[in-house]
Structure formats: C-alpha cells, structure tokens
Amino acid sequence: xxxxxxxxxxxxxxxxxxxxxxxxxxxxxxxxxxxxxxxxxxxxxxxxxxxxxxxxxxxxxxxxxxxxxxxxxxxxxxxxxxxxxxxxxxxxxxxxxxxxxxxxxxxxxxxxxxxxxxxxxxxxxxxxxxxxxxxxxxxxxxxxxxxxxxxxxxxxxxxxxxxxxxxxxxxxxxxxxxxxxxxxxxxxxxxxxxxxxxxxxxxxxxxxxxxxxxxxxxxxxxxxxxxxxxxxxxxxxxxxxxxxxxxxxxxxxxxxxxxxxxxxxxxxxxxxxxxxxxxxxxx
Ligand code: 3HC
Numbered sequence: 001x002x003x004x005x006x007x008x009x010x011x012x013x014x015x016x017x018x019x020x021x022x023x024x025x026x027x028x029x030x031x032x033x034x035x036x037x038x039x040x041x042x043x044x045x046x047x048x049x050x051x052x053x054x055x056x057x058x059x060x061x062x063x064x065x066x067x068x069x070x071x072x073x074x075x076x077x078x079x080x081x082x083x084x085x086x087x088x089x090x091x092x093x094x095x096x097x098x099x100x101x102x103x104x105x106x107x108x109x110x111x112x113x114x115x116x117x118x119x120x121x122x123x124x125x126x127x128x129x130x131x132x133x134x135x136x137x138x139x140x141x142x143x144x145x146x147x148x149x150x151x152x153x154x155x156x157x158x159x160x161x162x163x164x165x166x167x168x169x170x171x172x173x174x175x176x177x178x179x180x181x182x183x184x185x186x187x188x189x190x191x192x193x194x195x196x197x198x199x200x201x202x203x204x205x206x207x208x209x210x211x212x213x214x215x216x217x218x219x220x221x222x223x224x225x226x227x228x229x230x231x232x233x234x235x236x237x238x239x240x241x242x243x244x245x246x247x248x249x250x251x252x253x254x255x256x257x258x259x260x261x262x263x264x265x266x267x268x269x270x271x272x273x274x275x276x277x278x279x280x281x282x283x
Contacts (some may be wrong), residue, residue: 001111001166003251007032007080008087009100013236014117014272015089016042020049022087023070024063024146027175030074030080031140039073046071049146052125078107085170087139089117090210092242097121098129105130113163115139119239120186120246123156133158137167140187141176143235151176152187185250186243194243200228201259204279211279229279232262232274 004027008019011033019031019042033039050067053059072079080086085107090100097118104114113135116126127136138154151171155164164180171178181187186194200214209217215227224231232240241263247256265271265278272278 001084001113001162003027003084003113003166003170005030005083006085006087006170007083008089009077009080009104010088010090011038011042012089012091013045013143014141014145016045017049018087018089018117018141020067021141021145021174021176023067024050024059027070027170027173029071030083031071032075032080033073034075036075041074043071043073047214049144053146069142070152072205078103079104081107082107083108083112085113085115087115087117089141091145092119092121092239094125097126098200101126101129101136105132108132111135113137113166115167115277117141119190120250122185122250123154123183124158124258124271124280125156127156127158127206134160135163137163138181138183138187139167139171140181140189142189149177150189151178152189153178154181154183154187156183186247190243191247193231194240194247195256197232197263198242198244198259200254201232201262201279204229205259205261233278233280233282235272237262237266237271237278238255267280 006022006027007030008015009032011031019029022029050064054064086104088100090096115137117139123138127133130136134155137159140152142148142150153167168178203209204214211229215230218224218227241258244256244258269275270277273282276282
C-alpha cells in the first residue's frame with residue numbers, strides 16, 4: 001500500500017513535530033486537535049522551527065513555504081477521512097487513547113492505517129479498540145522530531161506485514177531510521193531511558209547534587225547531549241510520569257516506581273519546557 005497523505009491527531013509538542021516532518025518530506029498533512037488555540041500554537045512552532053533551518057541556510061525560503069502550504073489545520077476530526085495514514089499523537093492516557101482510536105476508526109477511510117505515537121501504551125490494546133486491528137501500528141517518534149533520527153515501529157499482535165511495510169516505507173521517506181520493536185511496555189528506548197531519568201529525579205530529591213550538577217555530570221561523564229533532568233524538561237514531566245506508570249503497572253516490578261518528587265511536580269503543573277518550569281526554568 002502506498003501512502004500519499006497523512007493525518008496527525010493532536011497538535012502538542014510531538015504532533016506538531018510529526019506534522020512538520022511529514023510536510024517537509026512532501027506529504028499533504030491534515031493536523032487536527034480539539035482546541036483551536038493549540039492548532040495556532042502548533043503552526044507558530046512549526047514556523048519557528050522551519051525559520052531556524054532557513055536562517056542556517058539548510059532550507060530555502062521556497063522549500064519552507066512549500067512545506068507550510070502542505071499543512072491544513074482543523075478541529076474537525078472527520079477531516080482525517082482523506083488521509084491514507086493517520087498518526088495519533090494525543091496525551092499519553094489510556095482511556096483517552098482508546099476513545100480516540102474508536103473515533104478514528106469511524107472517521108478514517110477503509111484501508112487507511114492508524115498509527116499511534118504512544119511512548120509506552122500497548123499497540124495490541126489500541127488495535128483491539130478498532131475494527132481494523134491489522135492496520136494499526138506504533139510509530140514512536142522522538143523529541144525534537146525534526147532533529148531525531150529514530151522512529152520505533154511497534155507491531156501489535158494483530159499488525160499485518162503489509163501495514164508494517166507501508167509504515168516502514170513512510171518512515172524512510174521522512175528521512176528517518178525505523179527500528180522494529182516488539183510490543184512491550186516502554187518498547188526499547190523508553191524502557192531504558194525513562195528509568196535513568198527517574199533515578200536522576202531520586203538523586204536530585206535526595207540532595208546528591210543540584211539539578212545543574214546532575215545534568216553536567218551526565219553530560220560530561222557520559223557524553224550525553226543534555227543531562228537527564230534537562231531531558232525530562234524537554235520530554236515533559238507528565239509524559240515521563242506516564243511512561244513510568246506504564247512500566248510500573250506493566251511489569252509489576254518496584255524498580256519502575258515513579259520518583260515521588262516527579263509525581264508532586266506534575267501535580268504542581270511544573271511540566272518542563274512547555275510550562276516554563278521543570279527541574280530548570282525557561283524564559
Ligand atoms: N527544529 C529544527 N531544528 C532543531 C530543533 C527544532 N525543533 N531543535 C533543535 N534543532 C537543531 C538546531 O537547529 C541545531 O542544528 P545545527 O546542529 O545544524 O546547528 C541542532 O538541532 C542542535 O540544536 P541547538 O544547538 O539549539 O541545541 P543542542 O545542541 O543542545 O541540541 C537537542 C538540542 C537536539 C535537543 C540535543 O540537546 C539533544 O539531542 N538532546 C537529546 C534529545 C533526546 O534524547 N530526545 C529523545 C527524548 S525521548 C522521547 O522523545 C521519547 C518520548 O516518548 C518520551
């Protein structure tokens with residue numbers, strides 16, 4: 001199956017990054033969200049991200065304008081009915097995802113593939129909420145999407161070979177490198193990455209070092225591009241907490257217990273870069 005057009009559901013950090021990557025690769029994109037202000041913010045972010053590339057002479061003005069012209073935004077979920085592939089990038093909350101998958105199944109055209117950008121939820125479970133389980137797959141992008149090379153492709157128990165091959169081809173067309181991963185809580189990257197960040201939160205809350213010192217230690221000692229607490233701010237503390245909860249519940253292993261300080265910071269609304277405050281503060 002050939003994918004010619006892409007719908008993106010959810011215009012948050014990941015949704016707008018995915019929309020940008022798809023548009024830059026030449027796919028017409030329908031970006032939907034329930035809230036118009038979120039869509040307006042998404043377009044602003046995409047414009048800013050493309051502007052960066054133009055300023056660095058990595059993209060021409062024309063290419064930027066062409067990419068922006070490929071994106072249509074709407075609050076009407078029904079508009080994804082024209083897309084061959086729909087990528088769901090809504091909040092990481094199982095009941096919400098299940099509800100959206102039911103709606104997407106009704107709105108998407110027969111034969112369309114529905115992918116989830118979930119960072120940890122079972123693709124098999126999401127597929128079972130539709131009548132097209134063989135055409136459901138996980139397409140896990142990384143933040144910031146325009147920069148990060150990897151897409152984890154997660155096959156649910158029901159995912160067909162044809163679906164996998166179509167989505168693998170799209171991933172390559174986006175200039176990304178797909179890695180096939182079995183459906184399991186956290187897949188590969190978050191299974192390894194999020195417990196490390198969680199441990200950094202424990203270290204911080206126990207007063208081992210300041211947030212800056214913990215980040216400097218991991219940057220300078222392990223050659224990480226940014227420290228674990230700064231990365232948590234980038235990912236979003238709410239997303240980090242959701243992944244830890246899925247790992248904790250999925251494996252029933254106490255080693256995945258979310259750090260209490262992480263829980264409390266999410267309760268306070270300190271979600272990282274997107275709210276201006278996490279382990280660090282942002283202007
Ligand atoms: N759009 C376009 N380009 C961007 C960008 C964006 N949103 N953000 C950064 N860039 C580009 C910059 O233009 C710059 O390009 P250049 O090298 O050609 O000059 C390059 O990326 C580096 O950016 P900066 O110089 O501004 O800053 P840094 O050197 O600190 O890099 C970073 C920023 C790329 C985010 C780097 O810190 C990094 O790689 N961090 C780790 C990111 C990571 O681990 N992500 C995975 C998170 S896990 C996840 O997403 C899964 C989820 O499920 C939880």
